[in-house]
Amino acid sequence: MTAGNTARSRVGRRSLGPRVAWGLGWTLLALLTLALGAVLWLRATSGAQVSGALTLPGLRGPVTVTRDRWGVPHIRAQASDEDALFALGFVHWQDRAWQMEFQRRVAQGRLSEVLGAAALEQDRFLRTWGFQRAALSALPALAPRTRRLVSAYTAGVNAAMARGQVAPExxxxxxxxxxxxxxxxLSWSKLMAYDLGGNMDEEVLGSRIVKRLGAAGLGAVMTPYPAGAPTILSADELGRERPLPAPTSTPTTVRPAPSRPTAALPDSALRGLQAHLDAARSLGLERVPGKGSNDWVIAGSRTASGRPILADDPHLxxxxxxxxxxxxxxxPGLRAIGASIPGLPGIVIGRNDRVAWGVTNVNPDVQDLYIEPPGAPLVQRTETIxxxxxxxxxxxxQESAHGPIVSGAGAADVGPRVALKWTALQGGDTTMDAFLDINYAQNWGQFTQALSRYVAPSQNFVYADVDGNTGYYAPGRVPIRRGWDGALPVPGDGSREWAGFIPFAQLPHTLNPPDGLVVTANNKVVPDSSPLSLGNERNWAEPYRAQRITELLEARPRGLSVADVRRVQLDTTSLVWRDFREVMLATRPDGEASRAALERLRGWDGNQTVDSVPSTLFEAWLMTLQTLAQDELGTPSAMNSLSVLNQLRGEGALCRNRGAGVTSCADQLSSSLRRAVDDLGTRLGSDPAGWTYGRLHRVASTHRAFGKVPALAWLFNHSAPTPGGTNTVNVARPEVGTFRQTHGASYRQIVDLSDPDAxxxxxxxxxxxxxxxxxxADQQRLWVAGDYLPMSxxxxxxxxxTVLTLRPGR
Structure with missing residues (x-):
């Protein structure tokens, strides 16, 4: 699911959402009261009933919920699949009531009701975009079975809620x-679509770049995907099998020409757009490097068992x-195990008795900003917060024919109206059909039929079954643009309109590729030789993770085992360092500390472990270099690794900062190393031998409401030293300014189709x-150490x- 790979503006970044609590505006007395009473309150509400029997209205027959030693529920329904979904809703609310409530309040734009005025900007953003309205429009489009399963899930949630258990929050x-x-x-799926799809932030940043540096500056700050880097499918794999009839619509055969700015956005419009992006980021909805996923599928011809192995680890x-x-x-008809999301019915990533699947983010360009002409007809509504x-x-x-006006807070604003057109806000979203139907799929035909209902966010689905088949599909609504690529805002005068969507049968897919391997890591999907276009060339993640996964798997072309796949999934060797090594080690040291740092880096193999000092030096230096464009753009922005490397290798103009006395890339390397070393000395002390990576680089699993409240953060947050770094397979990019790992492999799975219960x-x-x-937090220790639970x-x-029996009753 996606790693954004371009520069990201950091202007006005707030700390609501995952970091909401410090802005709640409570008085000191209230905080003290919370601190004194927290444990008492929590003790009173800490236990959901997990054993014995309950009689609940809404069930057709008995259901057993067996929680294993890690608290994973194994639900067995006798009378109907609806009963299984009822029980899932019941246990979701038992264990994750606050998460579910917070998620739906985000979707509804109703945070201010419980968090106060500090959440107003977030609610304005959420109401303006209309996530809840989009979810409401999707419900009638769902298939009858889906509606029944969703309703059963809802009944289960409400049955648990009626028991009176109150979450501490x-x-x-x-x-x-x-x-x-x-x-x-349905509503949280709309927020996931925002989190994982679209390119509004690239359009806003691209507009800033063009305004400051001209059109040529786009390639410098936001480097296109490099020629020759790995694509998910090769030309001979693309469309190798077509399980559906050929489309009757006009094929998408022409790659759109690169966009050029057709109308400048004034600063007032850019500020309005940036305010929405900042509000989303404060909720944890941001596209950052390292936020993406890996998945791959290996055919039986490459494995020791002779059957496929499928791996997935979504980075969120x-x-x-x-x-x-x-x-x-x-x-009776449902057999699915894997990862669910509280608030959503069914298994999102996992397997059933015959089929396994994994997902990563495709990140096609499914959003466009339209600069509406004066006098464009607008529909207006009033929201009460x-x-x-x-x-x-x-x-x-306000809304135009393209979508909501997102450049300002209301009708009184002056300046151009900028509207957002986005697939996830349009009617007829049947993505819930797709995910529930996948749970039932028994073969490739049923699997792809399910995916034909998929809308957003577009995902790279890898597939394997017990018969030995492997496959890949990238479903979802992807706009067809003729003559433009969507990289920059365009006029809303009708000259740049979508020409429909790429037909499902033409979307990238393959079944049983000849080389027996499909690897996805948010990298580019199809090669340049393909006429198919999924968006502009700046959408894709840097190719490092895809390169490393492929490199490790192809090192052993036969006899791969689950243990081998596990090692790949946990790999922390940095190909970014491999690329930067030569240019970094050629740096002229500015002082003894810089010279000593270079010597430590000289012998480093690039493995980013918690006890590694070179890892700390490298990430701190890279973090400093990624600010190359800040003086040109006038805003805090982080360039990706490839953009920085291209500047350093090509004596790029962004290296220069005359205000700081930096006149060349050599000067920039010396200056940035000195600044990075000085910063580490301030953080970790004067002895570089003690600058081990794990002292700074720690996973930060932060509570969405109380993560910054001093009286409660210690109780709700969880942290531990972690390996990995920028674009390692086990991705763990340090956060700018803190070095914390805030994104990473939120879930890992390895499915062995020779023995699914293994x-x-x-x-x-x-x-x-x-x-x-x-x-x-009992899985965190295993997760950090690279251990797993049995998916059995x-x-x-x-x-x-423990066993809880749910019985039908009135």
Whole structure:
């Protein structure tokens, strides 16, 4: 799921959402009261019923919920699959009530009701974009079976809610959540689509670059995907098997020409657009390097067992509680185990008895900014935002034919109206059909039929089955643009309109590729020789992870095992260092500390372990170099590694900073190394021998409400030293300014199709959401160490367990 690979503006970054709590505006007395009463409140609400029996209305027959030693529920429904989804909703609310409530409040733009005025900017952004309205429009489009399963899930959530269990966060914030609705199970998927799709931020940054540096500056700051770097599919693999009939629509055969700015955006419009991006970032919804995923599938011709192996590890924000919830679902027709998301019915990533699947983000360009001409017809509505402890706020939202106006806060704003067109805000979204149908798929035909219902966010699906087939598909609505590529804002005068969507049968896919290997790491999907275009060339992640995975797997072309795949998934060797090594080591040291740092780097093999000093030096230096464009753009921006390397190798103009006395790339290397070493000395002391990576580089699983409240953060947040770095396979990019790992492999799975119950999976933290619960963080130790849980449906593999029986009743 996606790693953005271009420069990202950091202007006005706020800390609401994952870092919301410091801005709640509570008084010191309130904080002291919370600190003194927190443990008492938490003790009173820390235990969900996990054993015994309950009689619940809405069930057709009995259901057993067996929680294994890690708190993973193994759900067995006898009468119907709806009962299995009912039980999933029940345990989701038992273990993750706050996460579910927070997620739906984000989608609805109703954070201010419980968090106060500090959440107003976030609510304005959320209401303007209309995530909840989009979810409401999607519900009627779903298939009958999906509607039944969603409704059963909703009933299960409400059954758990009716038991009176109160999450600690509800007590602290002083509110009672409303009943769950079917649309609540769709709304978070819209936020995931935002998190993983589109390119509005690239368009905003691109506009800034063009304004400051001209059109030529785009290639310098936002380097296109390099020629010759690995693509997911080769030309001979693309469309190798077509499980569906050939489309009747006009094929997409022409790559669009690169966009050129057709109308300048004034600073007022850029500020308005940036405000929306900042609000999204404060909620943890941001595209940062290292936020993406790896997945791959290996055919039996390459494995020791003669059957496929499939691996996946989605790289997302590492929160407390973790995003994912491991689960095993069985009903009369349903057999699925893997990773679910509380609030959503079904298994998102995992396997059933015959089929396994994994996902990473494709990141096609599915968003466009339109500069509406004066007098363009607009529809207007008023949203009322309720604010805790303050009067209601009225928000005027405008929409054009393209979508919501996102360049300002209301009708009174002056300047050009900039509208957002985005596939995820359009009607008829049947993505929930796709995910639930995948849970049932028994073969490639059924799998791809399910994917034909997929809308957003577009994902790289890898596939394997027990019969030995392997495959790949990139479903989703991808706009067809004729004569422009969507990289920059365009006029809304009708000259740059979408010509429909790429037909499903023409989207990138393959079945049983000849080389027996498909690797995806958010890299470019199809080669330049293909006429198919999924967006502009700056959308893709840097190729380092894809290169390293392929390199390791192809080093052993036969006899690969689950243990081999596990080593690849956990690899922390930096190909970025391999690329930078020569130019960095040629640096003229500016002082003794810089000279000593270069000597330490000279013998380094690039393996980013927690006890490595060179890892610390390299990441600190790279972090400094990534600010090359700040003086030119006038805003804090981080260039990606390839853009920096191109400047250093080619004596690029961005190396120069005359205000700082830097007149060449050689000067920049010397200056940036000195600044990085000085910074590390301030952080870690004067002795470089003690600058081990793990002292600074720690995973930060942060609570979305209390992560910055001093009285409570210690209880809700979780941290540990972690290996890996910028663009390693086990991705763990240090956060600018803090060196914390805030994004990474939020979930890992390795599925062995020769023995599915011997498969492996693990989450980044734990099943529970209550900070006093036994399963709140018991997977983190395994996750850091590179260990896994058995992805097994066999009771013998579950260890010590508890059994809760749910019985139908009135």
């Amino acid at each position: 509800f007590r602290v914030l002083g509110f009672t959540p409303a009943r769950w609705t079917d649309v609540d199970s 924000a590492l929160t407390s509680p973790m995003l994912w919830y491991l689960a095993d679902l069985q009903g 309720r604010v805790k402890g303050a009067p209601d706020v009225q928000l005027t939202v 498969s492996l999976y693990v989450g980044s933290l734990g099943q529970g959401g209550n900070p006093l619960g036994s399963h709140v 449906t066999k009771p013998a593999d579950w260890g010590r367990s």
